[in-house]
Amino acid sequence: MSFYRERPGSGAVRCWWEQRVGATSMVQRVVPDGCSDVLVFADGEAVFAGPALCADLVPLTAGTHVRGLRFRTEALGPVLRLPAEELRDKTLTLSAVLPDRVMRTVAEQVWAGRFPDVLRPSPIDARVRHGVRELFVTGAAVGDVADELGVTERHLRRLFLDHTGMSPKAVQRVGRFQRFLHAADTSRAGLAELAAATGFADQAHLTREVRSLAGLTPGALRRERSGMQPPGSGLDGLR
Numbered sequence: 001m002s003f004y005r006e007r008p009g010s011g012a013v014r015c016w017w018e019q020r021v022g023a024t025s026m027v028q029r030v031v032p033d034g035c036s037d038v039l040v041f042a043d044g045e046a047v048f049a050g051p052a053l054c055a056d057l058v059p060l061t062a063g064t065h066v067r068g069l070r071f072r073t074e075a076l077g078p079v080l081r082l083p084a085e086e087l088r089d090k091t092l093t094l095s096a097v098l099p100d101r102v103m104r105t106v107a108e109q110v111w112a113g114r115f116p117d118v119l120r121p122s123p124i125d126a127r128v129r130h131g132v133r134e135l136f137v138t139g140a141a142v143g144d145v146a147d148e149l150g151v152t153e154r155h156l157r158r159l160f161l162d163h164t165g166m167s168p169k170a171v172q173r174v175g176r177f178q179r180f181l182h183a184a185d186t187s188r189a190g191l192a193e194l195a196a197a198t199g200f201a202d203q204a205h206l207t208r209e210v211r212s213l214a215g216l217t218p219g220a221l222r223r224e225r226s227g228m229q230p231p232g233s234g235l236d237g238l239r
Helices: 073-080 100-111 126-138 142-149 153-163 168-186 191-197 203-214 218-225
Strands: 003-008 013-020 026-030 036-041 046-049 056-060 065-071 091-093
Touching: 036 100, 046 100, 065 073, 065 100, 073 126, 073 153, 126 142, 126 153, 126 168, 142 153, 142 168, 153 168, 168 191, 168 203, 168 218, 191 203, 191 218, 203 218
Parallel strands: none
Antiparallel strands: 003 013, 013 065, 026 056, 036 046, 036 065, 046 091
């Protein structure tokens, strides 16, 4: 039997999740959510998936069993202590991101559902945490967030690239897309109404953005997701 489930995390962890594929292979569309994940498969394979700005079609063979640790948007750089920008739009073996000894420990502990004790996050800048929330959840303007935090837009961009791997504009864009997904999954409203409610200029803007980020038109994406529980919303833990 196929299933997907998750439990909330704390600190740098947005959630822990687990997926098992039943007797039929499938292709899963993974859309941008502003997060990064460590995935560990039952056979011991371990993968890191960085924050993305386009969809990925992932083939899952029958019987696949995977457990994952999903990092908060603002936690990527502080957790891995690597230039987060270099990990954007990358899916890599975990050994390409971490030394072998560290990688093995991380994989074992993620599979066991424990935060890897070899990862000791450096402090998350409170300005980035607040900025992510404002841009992702409320759709605030980048300039307004920079002014509120008392930094220039250029400095805010540098902070975001170091922590999240994405620019403030990209975080805002993915947040708006995720707000549309949440609304589309939970409402019967038409696309024009959803576009207005979730921060798009109009339905044409919604169509361009969804096609760019998800690879489908809004209507086609909504039909594909109809009746399915999506694997984790990027809004989880930010409300």
